[in-house]
Amino acid sequence: MEQAMLWGVGTSAYGRFPDRRVESLAWTAVAEAVRDAGIEPGEIDAIIVGSVFGPPGVATRVQRGLGIPGVPMWTVENACASGTSAYHEAVEAVRLGRFGCVLVLGVDQMSTLFSGAIVPEATDPEGASSLPLPGLYALQAQRYVGEFGVTPDQLAAVAVKNKRNGTDNPRAQLRDAVPTVQEVLDSRMIAEPLTFLQCCPTSDGAGAAIVGGERGNPNDLRIESSVLVSGALWDHRSEEAWGYASVARAAEKAFAEAGRTSREIDVLEVHDAFTIGEIITLEALGLAPRGKGAELAPSGYTTRDGVQPVNPSGGLLSRGHPLGATGMAQLAEISWQLRGRAGARQVARHRVGLVETMGGGAAGMDGNACVITILSTQS
Amino acid sequence: MSDLGVGRPTKRRAGSAVGGLPVADPRPTFDGGAVLGTRCAECRYPTAQQELPWCPVCYGAMDDARFARTGQVWSSTVVAIPVGTHRPPFGLAYLDLDDGPRVLVHLAEPAVLELGARLEITGTDDGNLLASREVQ
Numbered sequence: 001m002e003q004a005m006l007w008g009v010g011t012s013a014y015g016r017f018p019d020r021r022v023e024s025l026a027w028t029a030v031a032e033a034v035r036d037a038g039i040e041p042g043e044i045d046a047i048i049v050g051s052v053f054g055p056p057g058v059a060t061r062v063q064r065g066l067g068i069p070g071v072p073m074w075t076v077e078n079a080c081a082s083g084t085s086a087y088h089e090a091v092e093a094v095r096l097g098r099f100g101c102v103l104v105l106g107v108d109q110m111s112t113l114f115s116g117a118i119v120p121e122a123t124d125p126e127g128a129s130s131l132p133l134p135g136l137y138a139l140q141a142q143r144y145v146g147e148f149g150v151t152p153d154q155l156a157a158v159a160v161k162n163k164r165n166g167t168d169n170p171r172a173q174l175r176d177a178v179p180t181v182q183e184v185l186d187s188r189m190i191a192e193p194l195t196f197l198q199c200c201p202t203s204d205g206a207g208a209a210i211v212g213g214e215r216g217n218p219n220d221l222r223i224e225s226s227v228l229v230s231g232a233l234w235d236h237r238s239e240e241a242w243g244y245a246s247v248a249r250a251a252e253k254a255f256a257e258a259g260r261t262s263r264e265i266d267v268l269e270v271h272d273a274f275t276i277g278e279i280i281t282l283e284a285l286g287l288a289p290r291g292k293g294a295e296l297a298p299s300g301y302t303t304r305d306g307v308q309p310v311n312p313s314g315g316l317l318s319r320g321h322p323l324g325a326t327g328m329a330q331l332a333e334i335s336w337q338l339r340g341r342a343g344a345r346q347v348a349r350h351r352v353g354l355v356e357t358m359g360g361g362a363a364g365m366d367g368n369a370c371v372i373t374i375l376s377t378q379s
Numbered sequence: 380m381s382d383l384g385v386g387r388p389t390k391r392r393a394g395s396a397v398g399g400l401p402v403a404d405p406r407p408t409f410d411g412g413a414v415l416g417t418r419c420a421e422c423r424y425p426t427a428q429q430e431l432p433w434c435p436v437c438y439g440a441m442d443d444a445r446f447a448r449t450g451q452v453w454s455s456t457v458v459a460i461p462v463g464t465h466r467p468p469f470g471l472a473y474l475d476l477d478d479g480p481r482v483l484v485h486l487a488e489p490a491v492l493e494l495g496a497r498l499e500i501t502g503t504d505d506g507n508l509l510a511s512r513e514v515q
């Protein structure tokens with residue numbers, strides 16, 4: 001099997017850009033990724049796109065400007081894990097020798113669909129019951145408050161940490177100020193116990209990557225593992241919070257494939273659409289026992305100068321969350337971190353990095369999909 | 380609240396509550412006495428979903444079933460933003476029905492309830508299951 005390598009990454013800025021064409025966001029990201037990989041566009045032999053809200057045909061409209069006609073191309077949708085699902089397909093294809101150089105693109109433009117929280121999907125049993133995404137996460141948070149005694153301050157500490165990181169990210173959507181724990185708690189309530197500053201913003205953006213085989217370039221990052229799992233039933237038998245099991249399922253495979261333990265990861269980008277999400281995810285990744293993940297941010301363990309920095313980019317909470325683009329934004333940050341090019345956000349130890357993206361929202365399943373990938377430098 | 384769609388082309392999403400076209404109602408059904416759903420003839424797995432091709436746990440045949448309208452709260456929250464046709468605040472809970480599935484219910488009185496609190500479904504409100512504290 002071929003060793004898959006990450007050749008290059010690129011992103012647009014993240015924010016609300018309703019006046020920009022969605023293709024232009026994509027082209028910005030693709031152009032940077034192609035430059036970063038040091039290739040000519042014509043070397044790309046397949047294109048895989050991840051997007052949730054499209055619009056339908058967006059991949060082809062992007063392709064029209066790239067001069068890469070006729071290559072195999074397809075679009076995948078796995079909720080918030082769409083971008084990394086596309087990436088995972090590229091990695092698998094390179095490993096199996098199907099393609100030698102794949103362009104991965106994640107893109108979404110939320111500002112032209114939603115003025116606030118995502119309107120729940122009307123064909124979903126819980127979406128039709130007006131359960132918004134922040135409400136779904138709030139139900140998990142309340143379970144954690146009741147079961148483990150997680151406090152509002154502990155939840156807010158995740159937002160403070162990530163928003164502090166985001167102030168050093170010139171591409172982040174929210175980077176004007178670092179709130180205090182009290183200011184996070186005093187921001188308006190969205191769904192108890194989650195306040196406004198504990199929820200990611202509505203965002204537009206794109207992220208791209210070039211995945212290929214080994215080519216003797218020291219800048220390339222080794223893809224030690226890439227795992228995609230789909231959801232499983234989350235129902236009356238489930239004691240764990242929604243989402244936990246899908247991340248844990250992917251984590252077990254990802255660490256086994258890389259031959260590593262969670263302690264060996266130097267820097268992580270994980271799915272913090274809401275503060276409780278980062279807490280549950282880090283438990284599922286094995287950074288803390290179940291019920292203890294809320295201590296990681298307040299203790300400083302996951303701050304940029306901590307033992308295992310989490311979301312140095314600012315995370316979804318600060319960088320923004322254009323669904324299909326998010327996984328590729330996470331991948332770009334880990335790439336810049338591992339190559340020592342993260343500027344003011346650079347973490348001290350940066351040999352092994354992990355990206356985790358969890359997409360959900362379909363009622364009665366513990367997630368729509370979760371992708372975890374572990375990368376390392378060649379040194 | 381929004382200037383979406385003013386003077387420019389717009390995208391559209393399914394669902395009449397958000398200005399799209401109507402869709403089939405996917406929510407659990409309450410007939411006044413019981414929540415309707417299906418149960419596996421083999422492993423007894425209960426679900427509020429209907430028209431399943433087989434049991435999603437053991438692949439057995441699914442029979443129509445009636446579930447208790449009472450149960451225990453797995454978790455609850457009070458939503459403070461407008462969602463669809465709902466104006467805030469409104470309460471939501473995951474309710475593990477006695478011998479039945481976990482269903483999402485709206486709370487008659489918006490409040491965060493203790494885990495395991497006993498509720499009973501008293502009816503529906505605009506098609507949503509509506510629950511309040513069980514009367515002992």
